[in-house]
Amino acid sequence: MKKTTERHQAILEFVRTRDASVEELCAALDVSEATIRRDLTVLAKQRRLVRTYGGATALVGMHEPEASLDERKATQREQKEAIALAAAAHVRDGDTVLLDGGTTCAALARRLSVREELHVVTNNLLAVMALANAPGVRLTLVGGELRSSSMSTLGPLAELILGRLTVDVAFLGADGVVAGFGLCEASAQQAxxxxxIVARAAEVIVLADSAKLGRARQQHWTPLLRDWRLITSTLADEAMLAPFREREGVTIELAPELEWSAVA
Known part of the structure; x- marks a missing residue:
């Protein structure tokens, strides 16, 4: 049963980014056509995808409940810390840096707390807590409506403030990152x-653990119509990375795994 459940999840992940034929799914999952056809029939009956002639496509409007803040803090913790360490190497003393909401950007904030002559702009209250007493960091909080599920701010006031700022580098998180689509989010305001943020930054860096690559579980999107860097984990396999490698303007950086002693 576990193998069937995992296979169903893999099929759903596959069709969220593009239509898929039975042959493509067979090759990707290394199973027979009969198995894939049975899986598609089951998933269609569960209204988790739509059968098409010779394959399947995503169900329009399909989305999943957003994970809680506590769940996000505990998930992929080692990867997030490794990504944060790699991201910190792109920050120079004297930079103005923007940190987006999310636990990976909060991990980056902890790495930046020892830096000098840094100006950090953020809507991430977790990052604010990490940087509030950092002597070398000037901190600007982007105000707005509080989104308690992520401990970040958003809405018209936050958008207005960002429209009056420019930054050297912006670090963005997301619920999912899909090559050719952009950043996937749970709400239109987040997206x-x-x-x-993308419009106000000289450089854009997306921080995403391997579980977020190709994930399109929410309905709202931020397009990335410019050059940008993706920092992810070495645990991301080539099948996850290939769609990003095919895109012009995307630079991929793999953050080496850390020893647990460096994370704890």
Missing amino acids: YLKEC
Whole structure:
């Protein structure tokens, strides 16, 4: 049963980014056509995808409940810390840096707390807590409506503030990152705020653990119509990375795994 459940999840992940034929799914999952056809029939009956002639496509409007803040803090912790360490290497003393909401950006904030002559702009209250007493960091909080599920701010006031700022480098998180689509988010306000951030940054770096690559579980999108860097984990396999390698303007950086003693 576990193998069937895992296979169903893999099929759903596959069709969320594009239509898929039975042959493509067979090759990707290394199973027979009969198995894939049975799986598609089951998933269609569960209204988790739509059968097409010779394959399947995503169910329009399909989305999943957003994970809680506590769940996100505990998930992929080692990867997030490794990504944060790699991201910190892109920050120079004297930079103005924007940190997006999310636990990976909060991990980056902890790495930046020892830096000198740094100006950090953020809507991430977890990052604020990490940087509030950092002597070398000037901290600007982007105000707005509090989103308690992520401990970040958003809405018209946050958008207005961002429209009055420019930054050297912006670090963005997301619920999912899909090559050719952009950043996937649970709400339109989140997606649009990230679009505002992208417009005000000289450099854009997306921080995403391997579980977020190709994941399109929410309905709202921030397009990335410019050059950008993706920092992810060495645990991301080539099948996850290939769609990003095929895109012009995307630079991929793999953050080496850390020893647990460096994370704890």
